[in-house]
Amino acid sequence: MEFKKIISDSSIALIIKGLSAAFGFLFSVIIARFYFAEGAGLYYLSFSFLLILTIICKYGFTTYILKEFSSNFKYEHKERVNNIVTIVILISVIASILTFSFSKPISIFFYSNYELEIFISLTALAIVPYTLTFIFSSLNQSRGNLKIAMCTQNLVCYALSCITVFFFGAYSSNYLPVVAFSFSAYISLALSYFYYQKSQKHRVLLVKLGKNISSEDNKKYFLSEVLIAFNNWAPLIFVSAILDSKATGIYAICSRISWLLSFLLVSVNAVVAPVLARHFKNRSLDQAKKIYLNFTLLLALLSLPAFILCILWPEKILAIFGDNFVTGSNALRILILAQFVNVLTGPIGMVLLMGNKANIVNICTALSLLIGCLLIILLTNKYSLVGASIGAAAGMSLANLGMAYLAFFRINVFRSK
Template structure:
């Protein structure tokens, strides 16, 4: 066994993947811990009803920011990875994406602010959510910036900046403000979230640009748009699979049920933080290998990363399945009602992990349109089934539909990886 490990690690790419994945995992662990702590602060400080308002509005702005990004997240990652040695290309790619995305984000933020009373009364039937919607509307702009900037950092292998930019810095700032100032309302917490994202997006944008000079050729804007269009559908549908359920729950159930589901969902997503950490390392590698025409390099890196994922995630999955009431109870005794919801969502995330980085495999190797088809199926599946299952079975029905389509999305992506690239990530034990 030891000799096999030594043989695998004798490959420089595997060593690089392992070392950088370990670093990314450590930073991502910090990020997951901060996100968990932030959700804990919101739930315990605000209570079930007010935290339900906050989580509902935050899920909505996550969806709207995904639409505003116009698909440039994965386009930045792919093209920046391929042009990593050209500072001018890196600068131009990020500026091109922001120049096109920010006007949409600003329009969405203004529209959400103006329409907040109508949404609260006619869509969510929650009068108390109006101010929360208004105060969190600027967060759409901040989220759009941090996601695009984080992708640029990731493509440049600057993980120490990418992960805090994406999901640590604004949680720290907002969580600290909510705690120190003893915030008890969702609207005030939403205001601090918008302010936190404003600070972090400005800082990380400056940080991303300060070391880039104007040497090298600029990328072809037509190529960027050609990649972004299918990626836009992919991101919207992928975000719908993850975040549409809390918004839909807000239309049919009381705020407390939204809070139970949202907390369970955020705990379940801790299962996937290992996948996210590995993706930070392997996604730029897939793009670089594809640019060189090295299909064998893609296969070896993909299978090696799945082994890392399975070994790392299994203990977390088992703990969540065995002790759901303990985990939910950390947020307050009333949240224990969501234990079954947590178990269901964890199973969906477990499939997400064991299939590996199949989404990035397709997108970084030029098969965005296959991934677009996959996410269209899963995204529309969630948007159609969650309202039906919520009406019949409540939050448990929403969790079941969400977990099923998360699993289906990844299994379909496995099929297309096998079809296009010639190997099956589920057979991670095969020789590499």
């Protein structure tokens, strides 16, 4: 019965995430068509800074909210929520000021490009709203409002950005995508906060929920999220530092296409995380294992057609973005292979986080990040985009493979102690 409920919720999540992926794909196509590889490189480099800084500013609270509040489904400590929001606002405001202040030296380090300085300065405007959107979306998700949470996290941002750039991109400067995304982040924040306040009227408040928000667990979640963010986006930053903006744009588009394969995994994570948190809290580990294995098999089957398509015909897919992107076909093959490996391991990272094994996630991610970055530095100068893709692929896939091996063959996270 529970599995059917999860399947039903996953279908909803898949539809919403599918729409987000579709708008995100269209947004990438529009950027590539209007601003070419150089413009795409500048945009996605600044966007990578936004995502990494957003993860840092969340300070691990999104995972903390899903684990602690979802496992106490009917209760929520209002004072603790207020403390979380206050801390996140403080950190994100400081990050925004620092990003804006150091936009010039950052741009000089990469391209000595005045346009990049403007891109990064505009990106600073989105840090606060984008971070808070994830916080309130996690609160909505912990309350069972999955549709609202997923819509406000990415769908609204990509849809509004896509519409804005589509209608005005041909008549404006290269900065429009960043301005459009920043504006959309404020709209997403307003919607997520509105629904949070709306649902709060029907919430029972508990005086205490145990641990405070400065617990060791929260610091582990923070480290996990930061390492995962760097593992996902550091390759683009390294490519930007080694190659020119055109090569960066081609790599960024290949990376975005490969990430479409993992949107199924992200959708499942959104549904499964609260359920796993409750099962691990109640020590119903057999049920948690069953959920993990069933969804991993389902993800592999659903992702297989897209994987085959990208392996066999990458040139035709990249041609959608423009002829100058076709040179990245081999890079796309390598990146899509790494993403498929991640799909085959399923939501293993979420299993370990919800099972109080954040240290395993941190160790595996840190080692794979180190290996990936070293390979990118060693191979990019010699093999250009292919070398960068090999390094990035190693970083992406080794983390999940290591976590899966340790979870099943070393610590056996599903075994009762």
